[in-house]
Amino acid sequence: MSESKTQVSRRDFLKKLASGSAVAATAVAAPGVAISxxxxxxYGMLIDTRRCVGCEACSVACKTENxxxxxxxxxxxEFIEKGNFPNVSRSFLPRLCNQCEKPQCVSVCPxxxxxxxxxxxxxxxxxxxxxxxxxCLQACPYGMRFINTKTGTxxxxxxxxxxxxxxxxxxxxxxxxxxxxxxxDLNDPESEISRLLATNTTTVLRPExxxxxxxxYIDADHTDERDAARQGxxxxxxxxxxxxxxx
Amino acid sequence: MHELNWGLPxxxxxxxxxxxAGAGAVSASIFLRxxxxxxxxxxxxxxxxxxxxxxxxxxxGTAMIVLELGSFQAGNWFRFINLFLTINLSxxxxxxxxxxxxxxxxxxxxxxxxxxxxxxGDELHNMRKMLAWAMVPLGVGVALYTGILLGAMPAxxxxxxxxxxxxxxxxxxxxxxxxxxxxxxxxGHKQKVNEQAFEQHSYLLSSSDMLLxxxxxxxxxxxxxxxxxxxxxVEEAVAVIMGGELTTLFWFGFVVLGLLxxxxxxxxxxxxxxxxxxxxxMPRTMEILICALVIVGGFMLRYIVVIAxxxxxxxxx
Numbered sequence: 260m261s262e263s264k265t266q267v268s269r270r271d272f273l274k275k276l277a278s279g280s281a282v283a284a285t286a287v288a289a290p291g292v293a294i295s296x297x298x299x300x301x302y303g304m305l306i307d308t309r310r311c312v313g314c315e316a317c318s319v320a321c322k323t324e325n326x327x328x329x330x331x332x333x334x335x336x337e338f339i340e341k342g343n344f345p346n347v348s349r350s351f352l353p354r355l356c357n358q359c360e361k362p363q364c365v366s367v368c369p370x371x372x373x374x375x376x377x378x379x380x381x382x383x384x385x386x387x388x389x390x391x392x393x394x395c396l397q398a399c400p401y402g403m404r405f406i407n408t409k410t411g412t413x414x415x416x417x418x419x420x421x422x423x424x425x426x427x428x429x430x431x432x433x434x435x436x437x438x439x440x441x442x443x444d445l446n447d448p449e450s451e452i453s454r455l456l457a458t459n460t461t462t463v464l465r466p467e468x469x470x471x472x473x474x475x476y477i478d479a480d481h482t483d484e485r486d487a488a489r490q491g492x493x494x495x496x497x498x499x500x501x502x503x504x505x506x
Numbered sequence: 507m508h509e510l511n512w513g514l515p516x517x518x519x520x521x522x523x524x525x526x527a528g529a530g531a532v533s534a535s536i537f538l539r540x541x542x543x544x545x546x547x548x549x550x551x552x553x554x555x556x557x558x559x560x561x562x563x564x565x566x567g568t569a570m571i572v573l574e575l576g577s578f579q580a581g582n583w584f585r586f587i588n589l590f591l592t593i594n595l596s597x598x599x600x601x602x603x604x605x606x607x608x609x610x611x612x613x614x615x616x617x618x619x620x621x622x623x624x625x626x627g628d629e630l631h632n633m634r635k636m637l638a639w640a641m642v643p644l645g646v647g648v649a650l651y652t653g654i655l656l657g658a659m660p661a662x663x664x665x666x667x668x669x670x671x672x673x674x675x676x677x678x679x680x681x682x683x684x685x686x687x688x689x690x691x692x693x694g695h696k697q698k699v700n701e702q703a704f705e706q707h708s709y710l711l712s713s714s715d716m717l718l719x720x721x722x723x724x725x726x727x728x729x730x731x732x733x734x735x736x737x738x739x740v741e742e743a744v745a746v747i748m749g750g751e752l753t754t755l756f757w758f759g760f761v762v763l764g765l766l767x768x769x770x771x772x773x774x775x776x777x778x779x780x781x782x783x784x785x786x787x788m789p790r791t792m793e794i795l796i797c798a799l800v801i802v803g804g805f806m807l808r809y810i811v812v813i814a815x816x817x818x819x820x821x822x823x
């Protein structure tokens with residue numbers, strides 16, 4: 260986080276006022292002291308694929324919670340089967356919007372309808388402004404966006420903003436049977452997600468695109484058909500995305 | 507197969523918008539070449555054709571893209587106005603403003619030519635000259651923007667090339683010239699004033715079209731070569747025209763029919779005049795054929811590029 264985005268919360272400010280100017284002077288004299296400075300939230304998700312069983316409860320919960328039109332998906336799970344008998348494996352890769360730090364969808368939006376919220380880093384679409392030009396659908400390297408047939412505007416996962424704003428976790432996290440999805444504030448070092456990120460090897464999807472995703476994975480299988488061809492392995496990737504192929 | 511979110515309306519928009527912008531820029535520059543627009547004669551008559559062509563082509567193309575908008579399809583017919591309530595660094599935002607400006611200026615420019623009695627020195631002449639100066643940069647801007655629009659996204663490796671906008675610009679100018687030549691060939695012979703000047707302009711146009719096609723072949727060569735020399739997503743993406751599903755359409759439909767064939771025919775008729783100063787005489791049917799080939803080639807280019815960009819993507823996960 261850049262220094263310019265930090266801010267003193269009103270509560271801390273009032274506390275300082277109450278405890279006298281000497282304390283305030285100390286805080287000013289030591290700007291690195293974290294107690295008086297609160298970073299804005301940076302919501303992220305960590306998906307522990309070792310705990311995922313591919314039950315699709317998250318996909319279903321997401322569709323129900325967000326009233327996603329039939330035939331479209333905001334979140335889905337990819338099944339990756341690989342290997343030649345008897346050396347085989349099957350793993351699961353839950354997918355959702357990465358809420359990128361450098362969202363390509365935002366930089367191409369001509370109306371400003373899609374933007375990254377400065378207060379929590381969630382990338383949202385304002386369906387009252389979006390004209391449905393589909394530029395963001397082209398720009399997303401993860402194929403996360405679609406046109407909502409009801410509104411005619413771009414749509415995607417927004418970490419269930421309506422729930423998160425009320426102190427709840429996203430619906431997919433809430434429903435996950437294996438507790439594979441961990442949601443939290445990346446800027447809070449005490450949050451569960453921050454502790455797990457610090458103590459595990461994690462990856463993001465397509466890091467070479469430079470989008471700096473906020474969705475991290477533990478033990479994700481990054482296998483694709485090209486690996487299969489090179490290694491002489493049988494690989495089958497099945498997705499439950501709206502189009503039955505990984506993009 | 508990835509989703510084709512941008513279909514025929516967008517392809518037609520890129521094609522018609524480019525052709526109209528090219529025709530407008532060419533018309534204005536030819537107009538200005540006759541003593542800053544002050545000399546009556548064949549340049550003026552010629553510029554008139556381009557001035558009349560530019561607005562309908564661009565407006566038709568723009569109407570197409572509105573049809574493709576999700577909001578329009580969902581019944582919010584005028585939601586596209588939101589484009590003009592803001593401006594940001596998105597290529598589509600800047601492009602929309604440039605496009606809107608071009609439509610207004612080209613309509614005004616066409617209006618100054620609309621009277622049969624239009625000639626240098628009439629009451630609209632000063633306005634016509636001012637508009638012509640604006641038409642050249644705006645036309646080039648619209649033509650360039652159609653390529654920048656596609657080139658802006660790392661997620662679309664086929665499009666994400668700095669030379670794509672150049673390719674679209676050269677193609678826009680070339681199809682613009684061809685469009686003017688075509689309508690002039692079809693409808694202009696009746697109002698011929700001076701046989702020699704008419705042929706002189708046909709020569710000028712055909713030779714510049716030939717030059718533009720030559721440039722286009724070079725740009726295509728660079729585009730394909732650099733893409734093929736890289737590895738990873740870009741190489742995989744360009745494979746779609748290097749043996750993939752769009753190979754025949756690209757190499758035969760666009761490169762051979764849209765570039766090499768018209769260039770070869772033009773070469774045959776232009777070279778004797780260019781090298782040996784012989785009288786230029788291209789049969790009218792041949793002229794019409796060349797123009798048709800160039801215009802179809804321009805459409806093919808937009809079609810192949812728009813489809814190829816969407817059926818390819820980043821490799822790996």
